[in-house]
Amino acid sequence: MAKKRITITDIAREMGVTPSTVSRALAGNNRVGLNTRQRVLKVAAQMGYQPNVLASSLRSGRSDTIGMVVPRINRHFFSHVISGVEALLNPAGFNLLIIQTHEREEHERKAFHTLLRNRVAGIIVSHSVETRDFSHFQKVIDEGVPLVQFDRVSGLIAGPRIVNDNFLGALRSTQHLIKNGCTRIAHFAGALHVNVYQERFDGYRYALEQAGIDFDPALVVENCIIQEAGMEAVTSIVLPQKVDGIFAASDFSALGAIQKLKEFNVAIPDDVKISGFANEPFAEMVEPTLTSVEQNAFEMGNQVAKAVIENIGKEELLSEEIHIAVRLIQRRSSVSDSLLMNSVV
Amino acid sequence: MAKKRITITDIAREMGVTPSTVSRALAGNNRVGLNTRQRVLKVAAQMGYQPNVLASSLRSGRSDTIGMVVPRINRHFFSHVISGVEALLNPAGFNLLIIQTHEREEHERKAFHTLLRNRVAGIIVSHSVETRDFSHFQKVIDEGVPLVQFDRVSGLIAGPRIVNDNFLGALRSTQHLIKNGCTRIAHFAGALHVNVYQERFDGYRYALEQAGIDFDPALVVENCIIQEAGMEAVTSIVLPQKVDGIFAASDFSALGAIQKLKEFNVAIPDDVKISGFANEPFAEMVEPTLTSVEQNAFEMGNQVAKAVIENIGKEELLSEEIHIAVRLIQRRSSVSDSLLMNSVV
DNA sequence: GACAAAAATACAAACGTTTGCACAAAAAAC
DNA sequence: GTTTTTTGTGCAAACGTTTGTATTTTTGTC
Numbered sequence: 001m002a003k004k005r006i007t008i009t010d011i012a013r014e015m016g017v018t019p020s021t022v023s024r025a026l027a028g029n030n031r032v033g034l035n036t037r038q039r040v041l042k043v044a045a046q047m048g049y050q051p052n053v054l055a056s057s058l059r060s061g062r063s064d065t066i067g068m069v070v071p072r073i074n075r076h077f078f079s080h081v082i083s084g085v086e087a088l089l090n091p092a093g094f095n096l097l098i099i100q101t102h103e104r105e106e107h108e109r110k111a112f113h114t115l116l117r118n119r120v121a122g123i124i125v126s127h128s129v130e131t132r133d134f135s136h137f138q139k140v141i142d143e144g145v146p147l148v149q150f151d152r153v154s155g156l157i158a159g160p161r162i163v164n165d166n167f168l169g170a171l172r173s174t175q176h177l178i179k180n181g182c183t184r185i186a187h188f189a190g191a192l193h194v195n196v197y198q199e200r201f202d203g204y205r206y207a208l209e210q211a212g213i214d215f216d217p218a219l220v221v222e223n224c225i226i227q228e229a230g231m232e233a234v235t236s237i238v239l240p241q242k243v244d245g246i247f248a249a250s251d252f253s254a255l256g257a258i259q260k261l262k263e264f265n266v267a268i269p270d271d272v273k274i275s276g277f278a279n280e281p282f283a284e285m286v287e288p289t290l291t292s293v294e295q296n297a298f299e300m301g302n303q304v305a306k307a308v309i310e311n312i313g314k315e316e317l318l319s320e321e322i323h324i325a326v327r328l329i330q331r332r333s334s335v336s337d338s339l340l341m342n343s344v345v
Numbered sequence: 346m347a348k349k350r351i352t353i354t355d356i357a358r359e360m361g362v363t364p365s366t367v368s369r370a371l372a373g374n375n376r377v378g379l380n381t382r383q384r385v386l387k388v389a390a391q392m393g394y395q396p397n398v399l400a401s402s403l404r405s406g407r408s409d410t411i412g413m414v415v416p417r418i419n420r421h422f423f424s425h426v427i428s429g430v431e432a433l434l435n436p437a438g439f440n441l442l443i444i445q446t447h448e449r450e451e452h453e454r455k456a457f458h459t460l461l462r463n464r465v466a467g468i469i470v471s472h473s474v475e476t477r478d479f480s481h482f483q484k485v486i487d488e489g490v491p492l493v494q495f496d497r498v499s500g501l502i503a504g505p506r507i508v509n510d511n512f513l514g515a516l517r518s519t520q521h522l523i524k525n526g527c528t529r530i531a532h533f534a535g536a537l538h539v540n541v542y543q544e545r546f547d548g549y550r551y552a553l554e555q556a557g558i559d560f561d562p563a564l565v566v567e568n569c570i571i572q573e574a575g576m577e578a579v580t581s582i583v584l585p586q587k588v589d590g591i592f593a594a595s596d597f598s599a600l601g602a603i604q605k606l607k608e609f610n611v612a613i614p615d616d617v618k619i620s621g622f623a624n625e626p627f628a629e630m631v632e633p634t635l636t637s638v639e640q641n642a643f644e645m646g647n648q649v650a651k652a653v654i655e656n657i658g659k660e661e662l663l664s665e666e667i668h669i670a671v672r673l674i675q676r677r678s679s680v681s682d683s684l685l686m687n688s689v690v
Numbered sequence: 691g692a693c694a695a696a697a698a699t700a701c702a703a704a705c706g707t708t709t710g711c712a713c714a715a716a717a718a719a720c
Numbered sequence: 721g722t723t724t725t726t727t728g729t730g731c732a733a734a735c736g737t738t739t740g741t742a743t744t745t746t747t748g749t750c
Contacts, residue, residue: 005488007706018730023708033728050488053462054403055706058735073443082418086445095459098418098443100352100431110569114440117398118410229391255630285600285631330369352736363700368738378698400736404705 006049015043026051058117066308067097069125071152076280077297078126081150084301085124092309094121095254105130113134115145121309122146127154129191146311150304152194159199159317160307162300162324166196169293169326170203173275174247174290176328178211180335182245182273185213186237188224188253197225200249200277225249230256239264244272245334251276251292253285258286258333273334288332300324348463350396360388371396376467400465411653412442412460413469414453416497421625422642426495429646430469437654439466450475457481460490467491472499474536491656495649497539504662505652507645509671511541514638514656514671515548518620519592521673523556523635525680527590527618530558531582533569533598535590542570545594545622570594575601583610588616590679596621596628596637603631603678618679 008026008323017036024032025040032040058064066089077311086096097120099111108128115123123140125147137157140147150162177185187204190197201220208215219241221233230253238246238257248254254276258268265271268288276283279294303322311317346488353371357364365641369377370385377385402408411434414509415423431441442465444456453473460468468485470492482502486491522530532549535542546565553560564586566578575598583591583602593599599621603613611617621628624639648667656662 005706019707021729022730023706024729027708031728036728050458050461052403052464052706054399054464055735057397058397058403058737059706059708061708061735072424073418073427074421076419079417079419083445083447095442095444095463097440099440100428102428109420113395116395118440119397119399239709241703254701282627283631285627286630350736354736364737365701365739368736369699372738376698381698397736401707401738402705403707404736404738406705406738600713 005052006047007052008049011040011043011047011049015039016049021345031251035248037187054137063119063121064094065097065118065120065122067099067111067118067120069099069101069111069115069123071103071126073098073100075240077151077278077295080297081301081304084298084306086301087298088302088305088309092305094309101128103128103130108296109136112140116140116143117295118255121312122143124150124304124308126151127194129194132193141317146308146314146317148214148304148308150300152196155195158319159187160311160319161321162303162307163321164196164295164300165323165326166199167203169277169295169328170200170247170249171207171222172328173277173291173293174204174207175211176330177245177247177273177275177334178207178213180245180269180273183213184216184219184241184243185245185247186219186221186233186241186243188221188230188233188246188248188250188257190225190249191223197249204247221241224253227252227256227259229253233257233258234264238272239266246272246274248276249276251278251280254292254333255282255289258288258290269332269334269336271345275328275334279329283329284331286333291331291334292329293326294329295326296324347459350397351392352397353394356385356389356392356394359392360384408441408464408466409439410463410465411439411465411469412444412456412465412468413472414444414446414456414460416428416446418443418445422496422623422640425642426471426646426649428468429643431646432643433487433647433650433654437650439654446473448473448475450478454481456494457485460484461485461488465490466657467493469493469495469649469653471496472539474539476576486662487518491653491659493649493656495582495645496621497541500540503664504663505656506666507652507670508647508666509541509640509645510668511544512548512551514622514673515545515592515594516552516638517548517673518622518638519549519552520556520622521675522590522592522679523552523558525618526612528558529561529567529586529588530590530592531564531578531586533566533578533591533593533595533602535570535594536568542594547617549592559676564588569598572597572601572604574598576605578602579605579609583617584611588613591617591619593619593621596623596635597627599635599637599678600627600631603633603635614677614679614681620673622678628674629676632677636676638671639674640671641669641672655658 008019008022012022021032022040025037073079089096101107101111105128108131123145134154136155137147148160153161153163190314192198205215221237234257238291246257254274255272261268261272275291277293279292283290283292353367354364358366366377367385370382418424434441446452453476468490479499479502480493493505498506498508534546535578537543550560566582569578579602591602601617602619606613606617620636622638624637628635628637
């Protein structure tokens with residue numbers, strides 16, 4: 001395997017200078033003469049030199065790798081945040097080490113260890129749904145590595161937090177159902193110890209309150225974010241409770257509800273109106289198309305990248321919380337009118 | 346930032362032994378006494394020691410990081426291959442550095458450079474659709490880094506190739522359309538310089554030939570893999586040419602066709618039968634549900650991981666091509682019969 | 691108890707960089 | 721023409737490990 005790699009010393013020997021000069025030349029240090037610098041660059045290219053990042057980082061104590069820990073990379077939302085992060089980080093000379101936790105707290109802890117052992121310059125994280133103990137987050141900070149949280153964040157941990165405006169999205173979504181005539185609105189909630197689901201729940205309750213509709217706990221389905229749960233909720237809650245609107249904290253459970261309701265020949269949106277959350281790609285493919293709250297994942301990624309870059313080398317993390325605006329996309333699952341148009345609310 | 350980290354030397358000093366003993370103890374080397382080894386482990390844990398992978402890799406010349414370069418991480422297929430790779434690689438002590446190319450050859454080249462600079466132990470790649478020049482692949486091999494290609498592979502490059510049985514998938518899919526009565530079958534093809542699309546095209550042609558149906562070049566739409574292209578193809582080819590079946594090399598173009606045909610009130614599957622490729626999640630959400638060829642992405646990931654592990658440290662790459670079986674999933678877009686059932690073909 | 695063999699540990703160099711400091715040569719100032 | 725400043729380069733240590741060899745300690749044998 002590994003053929004002998006060209007090192008800075010090889011170049012130095014070849015040119016009759018010292019490694020330090022070569023190093024400085026490659027780094028663009030202006031303490032080295034212009035023509036030697038150019039010669040070095042030429043020879044390096046000629047010899048096929050590839051800098052050894054390991055040696056460089058070890059000596060300099062700096063790293064150009066940022067770790068990113070997410071529940072899953074194949075979620076529409078997360079993959080777009082990743083793209084947004086890359087879009088700023090790569091031009092800035094950093095690269096991303098992505099690890100998925102598959103929603104397991106244990107994997108999340110392991111991921112943090114791996115990243116710390118690899119001496120990353122910073123860590124970006126959206127925690128797993130299992131995570132309730134955030135001591136590993138604190139450990140990262142204690143090691144002096146900047147930690148940026150996004151989307152699913154814990155308020156107990158210092159540092160930047162980039163979050164969606166879940167409350168407002170939920171509020172607008174529920175208000176939209178009310179405006180369209182719903183009075184018994186069920187909520188498919190997520191795990192309420194996770195901030196995003198708690199906030200969506202809060203938005204839902206606030207909308208009801210504002211409209212003078214009594215909150216009925218019987219209409220809230222907890223842990224209802226996957227397709228199957230949405231289907232079940234139809235038989236267990238939606239039909240028996242004569243629900244006429246569903247605000248789901250997830251497009252997947254909304255999808256399950258649509259499918260199950262169709263089986264029962266319940267008309268959507270005439271009998272039951274539905275809106276989801278996250279605007280998954282399938283939202284405009286399902287029949288009827290699904291009203292949902294779109295999150296600006298790419299923009300969120302940009303803000304995340306900005307935050308992490310800003311905090312590298314800082315003594316103390318700046319603990320700001322940045323809210324990313326969301327917009328409600330109205331589709332056929334909640335509006336019968338064929339004059340329907342997408343509208344930003 | 347970076348508080349002082351505990352090193353092996355700190356532990357050694359604390360215990361009154363030398364760093365080499367600590368190193369060997371942590372590595373589980375049996376040249377160090379049992380009780381000192383246990384003492385070292387305890388003290389290390391106590392002091393919160395995190396090994397420095399950079400220093401370790403630099404000295405040992407070994408790395409526990411594998412690079413993976415894919416067009417996009419949010420494609421159903423690729424994200425599942427990634428999971429399959431992780432499933433074997435993580436337990437084996439490796440971690441994955443994932444880089445997406447967004448289908449740009451330039452990004453692919455940069456990704457390779459980044460990985461080589463980081464001295465990864467191996468590289469896994471599925472090339473971008475733009476890539477026609479594979480000199481960067483060769484460079485990786487010349488550097489002595491094992492390169493494993495999967496799905497989209499180039500036959501010009503040595504080393505393991507893990508591929509789907511595209512030919513057979515296309516063959517079965519087209520035969521299925523023929524069996525269900527289609528005689529004028531269009532093919533939505535991809536870029537034919539990419540092996541997967543060429544193979545699907547070949548399978549389509551072979552099926553026609555076997556069935557005694559003349560191949561009509563007018564029914565082949567090149568570069569038709571995205572949704573919009575599928576919609577366009579309906580007006581430009583499908584309707585004017587009185588096509589009664591479509592074998593699409595991509596679920597996305599198949600989806601576009603379904604949507605457009607519905608606009609024209611063409612009955613699916615009665616007037617036109619459609620089958621796609623890749624079994625994207627939306628295939629069973631769209632109306633009518635879409636017949637497609639499922640690829641065993643997770644299994645492919647396993648094979649990829651196996652291949653890369655096997656080839657680390659090898660002098661010469663073993664150039665085997667492994668084919669992963671696919672299966673046709675029959676849905677309503679191609680079968681009117683309500684007695685339809687998923688069948689492995 | 692002397693001696694060899696085996697086991698445990700220490701020593702020191704190496705991996706490929708970066709970087710503070712020393713130093714020489716050239717340029718500028720007097 | 722000497723001194724000062726600037727500019728360019730070299731020297732050598734350091735980053736935190738790993739590892740071949742040397743050395744010490746322990747164990748076993750007679």
